[in-house]
Amino acid sequence: MSRHFRAQYPVLAVIAAMSAACSSAPGGEAPGDDWVEKNEDLSTVPTYEQYRDEARRTILGRDVFVVETDMLFSDEAKLLDYYNERYTDPVDKSIINVASGNRDTRSSPKNIRYCFSAGWGQNQGTYTAPDLEPVRIAIQQAMEAWEGIANVQFVYMSALDGATCSTSGANPGVDFIVQHYSDSNTAIGPFPSNSWSNQRLLVPTSGIGRLLAIHEVGHALGFRHEHTHSGASPRCSESGTYEELTAFDTDSVMKYSDCTVSQAINGTELSALDAIGARVAYGPPDWWWAVIVN
Ligand SMILES: [Zn+2]
Structure with missing residues (x-):
């Protein structure tokens, strides 16, 4: 469903550029270009470990998981639930x-x-x-x-x-x-x-x-x-x-x-x-x- 992400969301390009300026934000790890790119490819199903590692972020000093551009999970159990709903027991x-x-x-x-x-x-x-x-x-x-x-x-x-x-x-x-x-x-x-x-x-x-x-x-x-x-x-x-x-x-x-x-x-x-x-x-x-x- 997200194969047209970049085309449909020109704002993401702006965000990618913005994030460079945010690298000194508290916690130090602002999303970069890769954060956007990885949300584009849904053609292959990642393993849970890949999915989790790619979603891992530190925002304002807190370790969280961000997937699909804007869905944020504060703990891994919820991320796993979402992964399962999305990939192993998909709900349309x-x-x-x-x-x-x-x-x-x-x-x-x-x-x-x-x-x-x-x-x-x-x-x-x-x-x-x-x-x-x-x-x-x-x-x-x-x-x-x-x-x-x-x-x-x-x-x-x-x-x-x-x-x-x-x-x-x-x-x-x-x-x-x-x-x-x-x-x-x-x-x-x-x-x-x-x-x-x-x-x-x-x-x-x-x-x-x-x-x-x-x-x-x-x-x-x-x-x-x-x-x-x-x-x-x-x-x-x-x-x-x-x-x-x-x-x-x-x-x-x-x-x-x-x-x-x-x-x-x-x-x-x-x-x-x-x-x-x-x-x-x-x-x-x-x-x-x-x-x-x-
Ligand atoms: Zn109606």
């Missing part, structure tokens, strides 16, 4: 959509532009759109949540709000729009690979809370429903192609509470595995490196 890997053979990620993840359509709070004939302000607040809080765990940045193109913010004509200069629609309860988030006319995060007449917004923004980043995971219980299949990035996570923001009953989301905050999956897809947020590299 948050879920990202796959389009044309590639992970369906935003092409400019540090500049994901959006705007709000016209007509909020107004009668649309068959329905009344919710007020803009609470919708805007929930969606922006959701964006901040994703920005806090992965290398993504949303940019509010407020000057385009209103009639210009529409997918019915030419793109005014955004990656997706936020629009109200007639459904009373169901929100919809657009995958990055959607056509321009479908780059719409749709908000139902009942509005959208922060946790539902986190789920929909997750779709806008390419993430699919966790309950389609091969390890899910209960599991509900969906059409399309996807890639499993982490082990099944019952706490995922991308999972329905019980997909056999309804489309109600878990209603959870971003989980530890959501964060790992997001970093596999987009790389870590900038603050991450201050923790790992120091």
